[in-house]
Amino acid sequence: MSTKVDKLNRKENEGFRIMGLPIGLFAIITVVVLIATYMKVLPGGMIGAFPLMMVIGAILNEIGNRTPIIKDFFGGGPIVVIFGSAALVTYGVLPETSGEIMTSFMKAEGFLNFYIAALITGSLLGMSRKLLIKAAVRYLPAILGGVVTALGLVAIVGAIIGYGAKEAILYIGIPIMGGGMGAGAVPLSEIFGTTLNLDVTAMLSKMIPALALGNAIAIVVAGLLDKLGKTKKSLTGNGKLLISQEKEEVKAEEKAPVAIEYKLMGIGLLLSTTFFAFGKILGEFIPIHYYALMIISVAVIKALGILPEKYELGAFQWFRFIMANLTPTLLVGIGVAYTDLAAIIDSFTFQYVILVAVTILGAALGSGFIGRLLGFYPIESSITAGLCMANMGGTGDVAVLSASNRMELMPFAQISSRLGGAFIIILATALLKLFM
Structure with missing residues (x-):
């Protein structure tokens, strides 16, 4: 056999x-x-x-x-x-x-929500609990430093060049820092559309150019940071994030490969859709978008270790199945149902390019500075907590880490894409309330 x-x-x-x-x-x-x-x-x-x-x-x-x-x-x-x-x-x-x-499949029949539910639940439950808890102590403040600097700079430059500070934050800064397409721009456009009573397609069409251009600039900046590290060796750990030589580095727990179990994948499907429903329930009582509430719920369950590990594995396997087989399918739906090409073409102005570049540089500078204060090497912190927040999620992580020759930092890049992206969704909800 x-x-x-x-x-x-x-x-x-x-x-x-x-x-x-x-x-x-x-x-x-x-x-x-x-x-x-x-x-x-x-x-x-x-x-x-x-x-x-x-x-x-x-x-x-x-x-x-x-x-x-x-x-x-x-x-x-x-x-x-x-x-x-x-x-x-x-x-x-x-x-x-x-x-x-x-279009009907994406919107009326809920394929978009189905995909996002699998992505959020599986990626968070599949993360090492130790990594999740330890990283939160030092790494999340580094992410926050990059986010604050990026949004602050894009707001200032937006006001100076006549684009508008609020518009620069909402339509350029937030989408770029939002963790990619499936768990970033798409739910953000839903949140913006629902909160502001605006067309979701118009929202996404404003955000997608920022994501595309931001991803490209992030990759270029990653390569430049790698070159800077070779010149200024005190700024880099050559792939090591923490300056301290003690065993403080946050590493994903090493586990033996687990065979795919179809029954567990079915459990993962049930868990992802149930968490989505739970987010909707909480949304009836808490004035936060149900995507954000779902993310918080899954993260809390993971941090507390409530679910048996085999069920977490089921959610992770289901997420991997959906991501491996249906991501291009989802992107087609995004292109057809949510992308207005005319609006996108109109968005590519000199102002727009400048604001995107400022956002990327702000993310790298802010996370590098705060990371250094927390005991991280500035270049590694800039790449992971900054650029991996500003790229297009998982594919962007690979591209950025490849350009900087630091693939060993993938666990931290994933935290930026997953938890950092979740934080941006929560932040966007709060900012919309503030700006309304």
């Missing part, structure tokens, strides 16, 4: 593949889906939306991840999927009916 499995595994690694499928089989599937789409017989609901969005997402993701410059400086696949799918519908390459099916 093992010999047969080994042979299958060897075959699986042969040749070019998309979504794990041989190119020939993927092409046949694509042709079938597109024929149904252009004949306008593609079923409504998820039965039609899933194959169309998965096929489009896989193709555009492959293009983005293989295109020079785009893959190195602009986030690769995710950016191409979002803008490419938006263009396909905006310029009539895909029939109008297919756009309606995908």
Whole structure:
């Protein structure tokens, strides 16, 4: 039996593949889906939306991840999927009916909330409890330093150049610092739209350019910080965050690989959707957006160690399944249902580029300075607590750490993307109340 499995595994690694499928089989599937789409017989609901969005997402993701410059400086696949799918519908390459099916699936049928619930629950419950607790003592203040400096600078520069301090904070600073697309800009646009009674699509269309450009600048700054560390060696630990030589470094607990269990994944599905429902319940009594309340609930449960570890594992496995298989699918939905290309094109002005760059620099400077006061090497603190807050989530973390040659700092980058992004959602809710 093992010999047969080994042979299958060897075959699986042969040749070019998309979504794990041989190119020939993927092409046949694509042709079938597109024929149904252009004949306008593609079923409504998820039965039609899933194959169309998965096929489009896989193709555009492959293009983005293989295109020079785009893959190195602009986030690769995710950016191409979002803008490419938006263009396909905006310029009539895909029939109008297919756009309606995908939009309904994202909004009316709740795929967006389904994905976000899995992301929040699984990523937080899957994090090391020791890492979560220890990191909060020193690392979160470093994140806060970067956030305060970034938002302060973008507000000042926004006021000086005529963009507006409030607008610069809400539509440029907050989205950039929000932890990426799925757990950052998307829920933020929902919060902004709900609170300000504005169109969610318009909100997201204002935020996405900031994310894309901010991610690119963050990657460039990471490379420059690496070069600075080679010149000013006192500023860097060459991948080590803490200056102290004691064993204070916060490390993820090393665990033996755990086999995928389908029953546990089902439990993870139940937990993620239940936590989402719990956030909605709390939202009826607490004047905070239910996304933020859900995040707080999951973090508290994790910190207190209430859930048995096997159920946390189930939530993590479900999250990994959703992220590995449906992230490009979600990005297609974001492009089709939430991205207004005309508004995005209009956003790219000299003012806009300056404000995005100021936000990134503020994040790096603030987190580096506060990190140094807390016993961190400034460059490592700037990269993890600053730039990994200002990039596009998980893909941005990889790009930033690769550019700075500090992949060993991934656990801290993940804290920035997960907990830092959660903090920004809570902060955005509070700022909206203040600005209203």
